[in-house]
Amino acid sequence: MRVVVIGAGAIGASCALALAEAGAEVVVADRAGVAAETSSRCEGNILVSDKAPGAEADLAIAAREAWRDLAARLDADRAPGQPATEFEAKGGVVVAFAGGTTALEAFAASQRAIGIRADAVSSEDLGRLEPHLSPEVASGIHYPEDAQVQPSLATQAMLARARRLGAEFRITEVTGPVHDGDRLAGVVTPEGAILGDAVVNCAGPWAGRVADLLGARLDIRPRRGAILVTTPMPQRVFHKVYDADYVGAVGSSDAALQTSTVVESTPAGTVLIGSSRERVGFSTAHTLAPLAEIAAKATRLFPFLADTMLLRSYVGFRPYTPDHLPAIGADGRVGGLFHAAGHEGAGIGLAPTTGQLVAHAVLGTPAPLDPAPFLPTRASLEEAA
Structure with a gap:
């Protein structure tokens, strides 16, 4: 399966890595570069301390454990000259x-x-x-259990690992959809179309704009x-x-x-x-x-x-997002479109498990936890909009 990932921040890199590890052919497109926006302008938090009981806390607990293993793998697997994640389980x-x-x-x-x-x-x-x-x-x-990574370095390390597994990275801007009937079959860029069996919108604060471009609606501000x-x-x-x-x-x-x-x-x-x-x-x-x-x-x-x-x-x-939960999963209106956005300040910490949830939604791999609270089609996100 060929998957187009829009966005090369922490969420996009994590989704690309999870999809590539599950055997998909992945193309990542970002208009500016790896970790060029939100993921290089934050503190790299991996927190459970700020999470009240509920779906996000469950996601954060799972992601905290996932980060421990992921950081160790990325640091051990890095190519010569590639920086470490600077993972610190400092509490x-x-x-x-x-x-x-x-x-x-x-x-x-x-x-x-x-x-x-x-x-x-x-x-x-x-x-x-x-x-x-x-x-x-x-x-x-x-x-x-609180921890931290250097966010830009960790994002680079995730995407570098995905690329070693065959993922392709392109610096280009998505300007529209490619359709196969009523299903999304890729994206248009100034350099030409990037075709895929699925498209994952990981455009962070711009995810709402990207959704609009692709004929969907997602309330990300x-x-x-x-x-x-x-x-x-x-x-x-x-x-x-x-x-x-x-x-x-x-x-x-x-x-x-x-x-x-x-x-x-x-x-x-x-x-x-x-x-x-x-x-x-x-x-x-x-x-x-x-x-x-x-x-x-x-x-x-x-x-x-x-x-x-x-x-x-x-x-x-x-x-x-108005209901304070990320949107992760299939779009409810556009076939072939998936979203992973809306994490606000928790995107670095929630990235590994978000990638696993996207791999589950796109490829049917095992889900790390119940995906239902995070679906873009959930009533609370529709009502909040």
Whole structure:
């Protein structure tokens, strides 16, 4: 079977890899390059700590285990000169200031009920886990299952592995559909048609536009986020650390600016500081306000950051769905079209299992978990639109 994958971000690369490993002939098309958009403008999170019980938590738990094996395979299998994924099973620490402890502990209790490790820590233990935290922090929960990859490198490694299995990669823009009767049989590009038995839309924040081009409808909207990056320094942040209000910001449907504190170190010695969420279309203007809010909140959590020099800042767009679940599976209107998009800020973490679900939908391979909650035809996504 020949499959066209649109998009070479983490989701597209993971789908290409899963399809190629299952024996499909794969062609990946991206207008800009590998990890050229959202997957190079994020923190590489592999989180279970921010997931409330439900379908996304189930997907995240499965994906966390899949990442452990996938990262080991990719790192061991890389060709000379190919970078590693920088997979770090460093765990996360979620903290609360005065007044937030009860809500944090209740959320952690609900996660323990579905098998997520969420260990309450005393003030003394919290100081040992993160000695540079502000003394204002009132409580914390340790999530040892949280992890991180370098997102651009991990995406490159997945697609490199798929290409060694025979996948083809083309830098080109999809401009329309190729039909065989009433079924999608490929895509049109400026260089000519790319034919296939199936097409998988992995275009991230642009997946709604691609769906329109191909005669379908998918409610994916861009949600802008900003990140600050410090100059390299000796390590002073040892886990992914974030304020408990991050969970509320992730699950919010508000289009207005929301910021919450997320801080973590990288192997290169830089510190990544986030995060913000706002729906402003694809605009990159007026980013000072979110960056200023992020900086102010981060220094409250880690006071030493007030005297730290910034290296750069950047913004990216996350693919947002109104019902807060990714759309993974067959399109309900266009035969031969499949979607894997709408993961918002969790795309890196959910990528391996998303690829497995796409291989299941396209090729009939075993599903890693029940695909029904994520189908593009689900009532909650149609109703939210």
